[in-house]
Amino acid sequence: MRIDVVTIFPDYLAPLELSLAGKARDKGLLDIRVHDLRQWTQDRHHTVDDTPYGGGAGMVMKPEPWGAAFDELAIEDATVVVTTPSGEPFTQSLARELSTRGRIVFACGRYEGIDQRVLDHARTRTEVREVSIGDYVLNGGEVAALAITEAVVRLLPGFMGNAESLVEESHALSDSGASLLEYPVYTKPAAWRGLEVPEVLLGGNHAAIASWRHDQAVRRTTERRPDLLPAATLLDGVEVRLAEPADAGELFVLQRACWVQEQQDNPDVRIPALHESLDDLRSWLGRDTVLVARSAGRLVGAVRASLHGDLWEVGRLMVAPDVAGRGLGRSLLERIEALAPTEAASYALFTGAGSARNQRMYKKAGYRLRGEVEPGVVRMTKRISRA
Ligand code: JD8
Numbered sequence: 534m535r536i537d538v539v540t541i542f543p544d545y546l547a548p549l550e551l552s553l554a555g556k557a558r559d560k561g562l563l564d565i566r567v568h569d570l571r572q573w574t575q576d577r578h579h580t581v582d583d584t585p586y587g588g589g590a591g592m593v594m595k596p597e598p599w600g601a602a603f604d605e606l607a608i609e610d611a612t613v614v615v616t617t618p619s620g621e622p623f624t625q626s627l628a629r630e631l632s633t634r635g636r637i638v639f640a641c642g643r644y645e646g647i648d649q650r651v652l653d654h655a656r657t658r659t660e661v662r663e664v665s666i667g668d669y670v671l672n673g674g675e676v677a678a679l680a681i682t683e684a685v686v687r688l689l690p691g692f693m694g695n696a697e698s699l700v701e702e703s704h705a706l707s708d709s710g711a712s713l714l715e716y717p718v719y720t721k722p723a724a725w726r727g728l729e730v731p732e733v734l735l736g737g738n739h740a741a742i743a744s745w746r747h748d749q750a751v752r753r754t755t756e757r758r759p760d761l762l763p764a765a766t767l768l769d770g771v772e773v774r775l776a777e778p779a780d781a782g783e784l785f786v787l788q789r790a791c792w793v794q795e796q797q798d799n800p801d802v803r804i805p806a807l808h809e810s811l812d813d814l815r816s817w818l819g820r821d822t823v824l825v826a827r828s829a830g831r832l833v834g835a836v837r838a839s840l841h842g843d844l845w846e847v848g849r850l851m852v853a854p855d856v857a858g859r860g861l862g863r864s865l866l867e868r869i870e871a872l873a874p875t876e877a878a879s880y881a882l883f884t885g886a887g888s889a890r891n892q893r894m895y896k897k898a899g900y901r902l903r904g905e906v907e908p909g910v911v912r913m914t915k916r917i918s919r920a
Contacts, residue, residue: 534634534689535564537611538678539602540641541581543567545675549682562689565682573601582644591645599640599651603658611636613661614681615652616674620663623681625712627664631681632688639681641674712761713872716749744820744840747874751775751822762871771833771861773868776823783832784818784825785811791851799885802909806849824868826852826861836865838872845870845877845917866898873917881914 538546546567549555557563571579575597582592603613612634621627631637640647655661666677687693719730733745754761755775776784792806817823817837826834836850847869852862870880880900884891886909892902895913903912 534562534632534686535611535636536566536639536682537606537637538565538567538639538641538675538682539570539599539606540567540639540673540675540678541570541643542641542673542675543569545641545673546679548679557686557689557692560691562692563686568602568606570598570602573598573605585645589645593645594642594647594651596648596651596654599647600654603638603651603655606638608638608655608659611638611659613638613640613655613659614678615640615642615647615661615663616666616677616681617642617646617663618665618668618670620665623664623666623677623684625684627662628681628684629688631662632685637685639674639678641678643673713747713750714753714758714761716746716753740840740842743874743876747840747872748822750874751872762868771826771828773824773826773834773865776818776825776835778815778818780823780825780832780835781811781815781818784835785814787832787835787851787853788814788849790854794854795885795888795891798889799887799909802885802887804885822869822872823849824865824872826865828856834861834865836869838869840874840877843876843878844881844914845873845879847880847882850882862894863898866894870917877917879914879916881912883910883912885909886911 538549540546549565549567558565570581574580580595581598582594585591585593612631614631614637616639640651652661652663664677664681666680671677719734723730723735731745733741736742752775788806792804796802796804796807817839821837821839823837824835825832831853833853833856834851836847838845838847840846847866850862850865850869852865873880882895882900883906884895886905892911892913896902898915900913900915903914906912
């Protein structure tokens with residue numbers, strides 16, 4: 534990839550020499566060139582700004598130097614990225630998109646911004662993206678160009694030692710568009726200033742570690758960035774969230790209510806949900822990833838899941854009988870699927886061989902019948918397609 538950066542403060546981009554981009558350059562993956570805009574001015578004062586038409590505070594960057602710069606840099610084979618607070622949000626998804634480009638030309642503005650005609654004219658010659666790195670105001674576009682360059686270059690094929698680690702990161706999208714924040718990380722010593730490393734991480738049980746890490750990532754995301762969790766299409770006024778210990782009682786009652794119908798549909802099957810104790814329920818509530826749906830303060834639905842090998846084992850999908858048939862079951866299924874850790878390759882679940890309605894819903898959701906695993910109980914699975 535070739536990157537050109539045009540700015541009136543070329544030294545601002547010096548960090549590119551150092552770090553990541555430096556390594557990429559050594560690997561022949563990257564050709565970065567920083568240009569001082571003033572080389573494309575004609576007057577002896579190298580003027581790049583003037584007063585704004587229509588009045589107002591500050592100065593505006595003149596079009597002529599930018600036009601000359603874009604001419605000499607021959608932008609036709611590049612994507613021009615103009616960093617600006619009024620741009621489209623910069624995201625990991627946009628970073629992935631830009632990493633597929635062969636060439637990027639960054640236009641770093643200063644003052645009140647660049648004369649709009651520079652962008653309008655460039656748009657007649659090539660792709661132009663106006664991009665913002667966040668909802669706060671900087672004094673110029675250089676810092677944003679640095680941040681975008683780092684996020685893009687590290688995605689270049691062959692750059693990151695183990696591409697695998699790219700999959701695990703925050704903001705790496707799951708197939709439903711959900712992305713989770715990082716789980717907490719620890720290293721030696723196991724005890725530091727009286728603070729211990731979580732026991733599960735010392736035990737070597739990879740499935741348990743993966744499940745704990747995933748649960749931590751879900752908790753952090755729910756607490757800090759609920760906006761990252763996919764907004765399932767929900768009934769009006771139904772809130773879906775991670776279950777809490779205090780939900781246990783209501784959950785136990787709802788579970789008993791919901792599996793009565795299942796027992797009627799499958800009279801010869803011993804259904805665990807109808808036989809487990811409240812303490813049994815409490816134990817999986819504290820162990821698995823569990824979502825609850827509440828409407829007007831009442832628990833109306835729930836679902837759980839846990840990682841077993843490469844299977845995201847979905848279970849106890851329940852909807853209060855009086856609100857069934859309105860899509861809540863499907864929404865809960867979508868939400869719990871979206872929380873599948875990257876280690877999961879497929880969703881899997883059990884349901885009653887006699888539960889035609891449930892099977893129909895799962896089939897509509899893309900699940901396939903995998904046959905009877907015990908009398909009256911069938912297995913259904915769905916591969917996870919990752920973006
Ligand atoms: C480019 C000039 C300063 C902005 C008057 C302050 C990006 N996320 C971001 N915040 N700020 C920028 C940014 C700010 C810039 C320029 C990017 C060029 N300024 C201006 C408008 C208000 N001054 C940015 N990406």
